[in-house]
Amino acid sequence: MANTFKSYTSGSIGTTLTGVYTVGSATSSIILGCSISNTHSSPIGGSIKLNKAVGSDDVFVVKQAPIPVGSSVEVMSGNKIVLNAGDAIEAQSDTASSLDIIVSTLEIT
Numbered sequence: 001m002a003n004t005f006k007s008y009t010s011g012s013i014g015t016t017l018t019g020v021y022t023v024g025s026a027t028s029s030i031i032l033g034c035s036i037s038n039t040h041s042s043p044i045g046g047s048i049k050l051n052k053a054v055g056s057d058d059v060f061v062v063k064q065a066p067i068p069v070g071s072s073v074e075v076m077s078g079n080k081i082v083l084n085a086g087d088a089i090e091a092q093s094d095t096a097s098s099l100d101i102i103v104s105t106l107e108i109t
Helices: none
Strands: 003-013 018-022 028-038 044-051 059-067 072-074 081-083 088-093 099-108
Touching (some): 028 088
Antiparallel strands (some): 003 099, 018 088
């Protein structure tokens, strides 16, 4: 088994759920950190959703978290989320082209 630290980013996310990271086949992943930032000139609300590959238990990790102008929110705050093959992380803002995200993971293959 190989353990590999990786990070995934996406910028200028708008009002539709946007895929940021999908766990590859034959892989498990632990989300170690996740930050969302406001790149707009007004406050925004940012959301992160976990889309499970198996079953219908898709859930929001955070929904419409308020992010002031020029600020970011560390969503994980020391917590971890375990993902299985095919699970995905998606992000969304309540304002067009206003949210950046970085997801740090430990992938186990």
